Amino acid sequence: MLLSGNEAVALAALQGGVALGTGYPGTPSTEILENFERLGGRSQWAPNEKVAFEVAIGAAFGGARTLVTMKHVGVNVAADPLFTVTYTGVSGSLVLISADDPGMASSQNEQDNRHYAVASGIPMLEPSDSQEAYDFTRLALDISNRWNTPVMLRMTTRICHSKTLVRHDGKTQDMPEASFERDIPGRVMIPAYARPAHKRLRDKLAVIDEWNNQEGPNQTISDGQELGLIVSGVTYNHAREAAPGASILKLGMTYPLPFDMIREFAESVKRCVVIEEGDPYLADAIRARGIDVESKAEDFRFGELNVRRVRKILAGDTSPEPKPMPGKPPQLCLGCSHRPVFETLRDFDCIVAGDIGCYTLGVLPPFQAMDTCVCMGASIGVGLGLRHVLPEDQARRVVSVIGDSTFVHSGITGLVEMVYNPPPSGHVVLILDNGTTAMTGQQEHPGTGRTLGHQPTNQIVFEDLARSLGIQRVHVLDPTSDRDNFESVLRKSLDCGEPVVIVARRPCILAAKKIKAYERAAKVSCEACVHETAAAGD
Amino acid sequence: MNNVTNVVIAGLGGQGVIRASDILSETVFKAGMDVKKSEIHGMSQRGGSVTSDVRFGKEVLSPMVPEGEADYLVVLAADQIENNRPLLKDGGVLITPDCIDENELPNKRSLNVALLGVLSTYLDIDDSCWLDAVRANLPEKVFHVNEKAFVMGRAAGKPQGA
Numbered sequence: 081m082l083l084s085g086n087e088a089v090a091l092a093a094l095q096g097g098v099a100l101g102t103g104y105p106g107t108p109s110t111e112i113l114e115n116f117e118r119l120g121g122r123s124q125w126a127p128n129e130k131v132a133f134e135v136a137i138g139a140a141f142g143g144a145r146t147l148v149t150m151k152h153v154g155v156n157v158a159a160d161p162l163f164t165v166t167y168t169g170v171s172g173s174l175v176l177i178s179a180d181d182p183g184m185a186s187s188q189n190e191q192d193n194r195h196y197a198v199a200s201g202i203p204m205l206e207p208s209d210s211q212e213a214y215d216f217t218r219l220a221l222d223i224s225n226r227w228n229t230p231v232m233l234r235m236t237t238r239i240c241h242s243k244t245l246v247r248h249d250g251k252t253q254d255m256p257e258a259s260f261e262r263d264i265p266g267r268v269m270i271p272a273y274a275r276p277a278h279k280r281l282r283d284k285l286a287v288i289d290e291w292n293n294q295e296g297p298n299q300t301i302s303d304g305q306e307l308g309l310i311v312s313g314v315t316y317n318h319a320r321e322a323a324p325g326a327s328i329l330k331l332g333m334t335y336p337l338p339f340d341m342i343r344e345f346a347e348s349v350k351r352c353v354v355i356e357e358g359d360p361y362l363a364d365a366i367r368a369r370g371i372d373v374e375s376k377a378e379d380f381r382f383g384e385l386n387v388r389r390v391r392k393i394l395a396g397d398t399s400p401e402p403k404p405m406p407g408k409p410p411q412l413c414l415g416c417s418h419r420p421v422f423e424t425l426r427d428f429d430c431i432v433a434g435d436i437g438c439y440t441l442g443v444l445p446p447f448q449a450m451d452t453c454v455c456m457g458a459s460i461g462v463g464l465g466l467r468h469v470l471p472e473d474q475a476r477r478v479v480s481v482i483g484d485s486t487f488v489h490s491g492i493t494g495l496v497e498m499v500y501n502p503p504p505s506g507h508v509v510l511i512l513d514n515g516t517t518a519m520t521g522q523q524e525h526p527g528t529g530r531t532l533g534h535q536p537t538n539q540i541v542f543e544d545l546a547r548s549l550g551i552q553r554v555h556v557l558d559p560t561s562d563r564d565n566f567e568s569v570l571r572k573s574l575d576c577g578e579p580v581v582i583v584a585r586r587p588c589i590l591a592a593k594k595i596k597a598y599e600r601a602a603k604v605s606c607e608a609c610v611h612e613t614a615a616a617g618d
Numbered sequence: 619m620n621n622v623t624n625v626v627i628a629g630l631g632g633q634g635v636i637r638a639s640d641i642l643s644e645t646v647f648k649a650g651m652d653v654k655k656s657e658i659h660g661m662s663q664r665g666g667s668v669t670s671d672v673r674f675g676k677e678v679l680s681p682m683v684p685e686g687e688a689d690y691l692v693v694l695a696a697d698q699i700e701n702n703r704p705l706l707k708d709g710g711v712l713i714t715p716d717c718i719d720e721n722e723l724p725n726k727r728s729l730n731v732a733l734l735g736v737l738s739t740y741l742d743i744d745d746s747c748w749l750d751a752v753r754a755n756l757p758e759k760v761f762h763v764n765e766k767a768f769v770m771g772r773a774a775g776k777p778q779g780a
Contacts, residue, residue: 082647082655185658209654209681242656242681243643314681321679387684402685405701407667408630441664 084244085239087149089177091116091246092217097253098173099144100124102132104489105187105520108240109179114523115151117533125523127534128456129154130490133161133176134455135178140170140230141267142258145221148233150343152180153455157490159196166201167277169284172256175217176202176232179240182357183384186237188455190382190437192358196551197335198234198365201281201381203233203288204220204335205297208316212243219297225256227284234334236315236357265420289336297332307394310351310362310373315385319355334362336425339369341437346371355393357385362388389390394572398590399536412441417586420559422447423480431470434493437513438519438588447535456486460494460509475505476574482509485517485525488540495609498579499549506577508570511542514588515595522591536602545580553580560586560590571618622675623658624683627730627736629701631665631693634730637755638692639670641734644751647673649743656681669700690740692733713737715757718774724762735771745772 083091089112100600101116103109117123126132129150136148147428150158165174178196180186197204205220207213213235214287220231220420254272265273307326310317316330329345331337346352346366353374354363362374376393379401385393391400412418422442423433426449434440434450435458443450456590461482470478482491498507517523524530529539546554553576560567561591566584587595625642631637638658641657657670671683683705691706692713693699699714706712717736720726731752738748752764 082643082653150701183658219622237658238656238681241658242654243640244654244678244681245647247651317679317681383684387680402704404685405704407669407698407701410631410664410666413664578743 086111088210088214096221097255101147103149105523107239133158140174145173151178169228174230175220206313245306293338302329308352403538422449425449433458457490484513496553513585559584626688628669647700650748708760732767732771733750735768736775739775
């Protein structure tokens, strides 16, 4: 069958006995959990990646097989539990999907998460196509279970979104029965228990290292002694096409690295070049072991690789690359509820601390009404910082703008900061609530009151939350249908000298129809439930 | 790699670029070929430029069509032709919206399938593979509209005795 890498991971998770998939939406990882749910797996969105990871840890402590998905920058949010769960290990299986975005098709940076594997001590696999996305997910679940360690499957945009052929036997592994077994020194990381746990981790990695050298998912394709290429992930395909006569060492497990195998390969060819996307992770590690390999020129750290760029690397050609013809940039939809907001912010000459979502497009013409965008949730902290130090006439123009899903992800603690350390000029947090995680393709979140599968659940109400924190000035309005009111509330809020939360609420124009349908379905099932209860009472 | 055919489908977010490449991929898959399909999506839904690469043949390696190596460039939006033209190889085939009369289309949203109809005239693949793939990738209720669009494209194809 023809599957995207994300679809292949979902299928492998289902057939590999995964009891729970959790994560936070983020391109290019989002479709994994959506497909897992569609195939019948239990899938849920968490408020953010840290919580998702912790839920997965708990489930894996309980003996279940779990999958946790996120984009590369999401791993930054989940890094705190990551660096310690490698010490504790797990009882069932825990597979972390890190979906990196070299070239930044849809991200704020192009960090290379392979460094996380080394830094935290988590074994790492890198698939090169959908077949391997499937195979390596199954393998990751098994490695995790065999050595009681979390395992990271590091994907990239091209692996996640490309469709390639996948063969599988269709058999589904039984889910292991979850059951709690007490292991206090193994799971309570006070220093006295963590010190031996760190040693256990290093011992475990040494064993996995040995296994990887002997029987890991690495492959040597011998084709002459002139040129040898060491590759991992999608670059395997580019390399084979760019240099059909070269011998290739394709690394499937890239932490711990199989150095014996690499040394043997490098010594078997006259010229050995490491072809990798992103940072020179492999080349640096291999050279640090005293193995003589060539690395790519610095220019190729940036962006994705492709066949043409691999040819350039091999030719030692560092001449400037042709710039791709600029296409049409994305823009806020016509009728988007964010449009009047950014028109107003522009017209008021606000200093806008922005955040991550569709509304980041407010930075582009005709709005150009965003001054900062750093990471998920940063709008509130950054806005407060500006308010603290700017002269009063400037401070009073500062607004933090954050979307609904982003607010739940990591804006709530920012709101607490605003209450705890209010700037003298007050502050305005504008929550753009369009009722969905629009940017990543309209996923649910705790503020929508629906689960990943669009079923009704408990709902977080932003205005109630803000009031419960002691914020006196909380406004809820529709910036499109009641623009005059929005403008007058914003004007007053900027000057009032107090912390203010404005919830600008209007459904995403692309999602509005679906949201209505979910609400109708919920109402019908609710009425049926009341009807049944009434009937039972008769 | 001479056995590999490279197709790039280009247009604007919302035009059905990715749907068209899904249909093409499934068609060649049904016809028994190896196929890889790749695109970048994420921001694309917001009306920006979108391209999707489809490569097929006996064995396909890289999922991306190298610049200047597309055998066929199918463009769904007139204003997206020039920025995508460098993708096409010398002597490659450019298929644009003016290949067919949009007013004749039973539904303007079927332009993507109509242009696949034009593309189909250059490829030696059974009609049944194409139509099965159209059916598999679109809701049943719009199948007939798209079938008509495909047939229209097929009739409009084969210009210059190709």
